[in-house]
Amino acid sequence: MIHTIDLNFQGHSGTIAAFLVETSAGPVLVESGPATTLEALEAGVQKLGFALTDVQHVFLTHIHFDHAGAAWRFAEHGATIHVHPFGQSHLADPEVLWKSAKRVFGDAMEQLWGEMRKISPSQIHACEHEETIRVGETEFTSLHTPGHAKHHIAWQCGDDALFAGDVAGVSLAGGPVQPPCPPPDIDIKAWADSIEYLQECTAETIYLTHFGAISEKESHLAALSECLDDWHHWMAERLDGSEPADLVASFAEYVKSQLRLAGLSGEALGNYEVANPTQMSVYGLARYLNQRSTA
Numbered sequence: 001m002i003h004t005i006d007l008n009f010q011g012h013s014g015t016i017a018a019f020l021v022e023t024s025a026g027p028v029l030v031e032s033g034p035a036t037t038l039e040a041l042e043a044g045v046q047k048l049g050f051a052l053t054d055v056q057h058v059f060l061t062h063i064h065f066d067h068a069g070a071a072w073r074f075a076e077h078g079a080t081i082h083v084h085p086f087g088q089s090h091l092a093d094p095e096v097l098w099k100s101a102k103r104v105f106g107d108a109m110e111q112l113w114g115e116m117r118k119i120s121p122s123q124i125h126a127c128e129h130e131e132t133i134r135v136g137e138t139e140f141t142s143l144h145t146p147g148h149a150k151h152h153i154a155w156q157c158g159d160d161a162l163f164a165g166d167v168a169g170v171s172l173a174g175g176p177v178q179p180p181c182p183p184p185d186i187d188i189k190a191w192a193d194s195i196e197y198l199q200e201c202t203a204e205t206i207y208l209t210h211f212g213a214i215s216e217k218e219s220h221l222a223a224l225s226e227c228l229d230d231w232h233h234w235m236a237e238r239l240d241g242s243e244p245a246d247l248v249a250s251f252a253e254y255v256k257s258q259l260r261l262a263g264l265s266g267e268a269l270g271n272y273e274v275a276n277p278t279q280m281s282v283y284g285l286a287r288y289l290n291q292r293s294t295a
């Protein structure tokens, strides 16, 4: 049984989720959300009849704050945190991660993400590609799926469910799908390969951290692929000779026009900016393109 818990991030419902999976060996979580939404997470877990301390396994899709920021809270009562090998050292000592995020988010860091404490290495399990972890009767298989981040895992749970983190994009309340492209390590080519890999995997129901279940896997991933190409080309055409900062406003306007075309307005449109800030994608795409041009 899979439950979606709305973390009501910064007061915006339907933007960041965590998932509770009931197994015969107790509840587990996929994603922890950031520390700033721990209260909402606890309330969601309690509503399902459990306590935070009942959670002995946390499966992280990647180590960005909106997905993994509160994982330490579970390690403190003995839970095992499952993560990509490239994410392991950052959970054990989040200082580098914190500093690089601080460069991007500045003074808003505390208010957005809150505290990230160290996790004892003995409680971190680094998962190889296609490694399966069994909790009670339920199997979780680690699918390494770089593109959004090099430390990204999509977790297949049982035959049908795929907790796809950010590699399957952002789609809020049935709205269009977008690729979140933050710095530092988005990789368009690797992302395209991961999308193809997920198309071929047997699980058909995608659970997006931003936000919720998607049953039309094939068309969803095809639309993601199209938007990724579109954003990539938009940036490639304008970056030459421009500073990324000068493109932030026009990219935000471009993305808004895409969402308006899809029929979105008001809060629904604003929530996309909360879940997938356009400024992040400008810096991520610019970094990707600049690195390739100097390589």
Ligand SMILES: [Zn+2]
Pocket: 064, 066, 067, 166, 180, 209, 210
């Ligand atoms: Zn995210």
